[in-house]
Amino acid sequence: MNYHIGVVEDDINIQNIVSAYLRKEGFTITVLGSAEDAWQLWETQPPDMWILDIMLPGMDGYDFCKKVREESDVPIIIISAKDEEIDKILGIELGGDDYLTKPFSPRELVARVKRLFKRARPANQETEQDVDKVKIDDLLVRKNDRRLFWKGQEIEVTTKEYDMLLLFAENVNRAFAREELLVKIWGNDYFGSDRAVDDLVKRIRKKLDDIQLETVWGFGYRLRSEEE
Incomplete structure (x- = not known):
């Protein structure tokens, strides 16, 4: 299945690295620089997963995560320069499925994306x-x-x-x-x-x-x- 992933990140370098690694794995990627733009995408062409930065201009990642979670259980991976335990806990409390602290390995991000999709997709049909x-x-x-x-x-x-x-x-x-x-x-x-x-x-x-x-x-x- 060709999954669509929305990457919400205002750092151009991180945008390019993350999107390049994910596209190499066959995912369709939409890159957005703000939560407001991401919300417009959510209302028109909702992705199968979000990769979400916390520190964004305007609406921050926490508020966006909360809004999405009120409507859907779509997987959300939070990425942030904040590495305090309270920030990680808040991200999970608001409905994030995973949390990565910057700087992170792009390969590790890809591995976590694949793991979340594996958990979220339906299992193979059983004989009984x-x-x-x-x-x-x-x-x-x-x-x-x-x-x-x-x-x-x-x-x-x-x-x-x-x-x-x-x-x-x-x-x-x-x-x-x-x-x-x-x-x-x-x-x-x-x-x-x-x-x-x-x-x-x-x-x-x-x-x-x-x-x-x-x-x-x-x-x-x-x-x-x-x-x-």
Whole structure:
């Protein structure tokens, strides 16, 4: 599939390097110098992924990320010269799927883009239809098309919200440590704090009222079900 990526960055050198590496991998790239221009693209020809700088003229990257996330779970990679932990946490809280600090390796960016697309695209069709589904109480996860239903209603979730819910649903009643969840959901190369796990759980609980996603104090979380 020929994915379309929007690169929102006002530094011309970074624009050229990032777009060159991504185009070499076969991606279609649209480069924009401001969040306002990016929003116009979003309304007319929305990309399949955003690579988003934080320090932009006018609307900053945080506000743009928040606006996009209110409408879609499209993958967002944040790139920024800010390397403080609070900035990384804020980016994740607002819905970013990954965070890279400048200066970064273009090859590493390409690897993260590919990994996010691999997580976001539907899995291959299974031979048995039921293999596609995981149902725990009021939660139904359809793996083939990455759709999630709660109490019979389809719920829009981000990539990481989906990944966490599928992990819990496939391991119901098992307690996961925060550190383990960081590795399984964000990957081995994630360098932020485990507060990202708490924030993701908080967002899931807000979207799925009454879900039995329990806190295991001093350890982590588990999805409880009396049916198992």
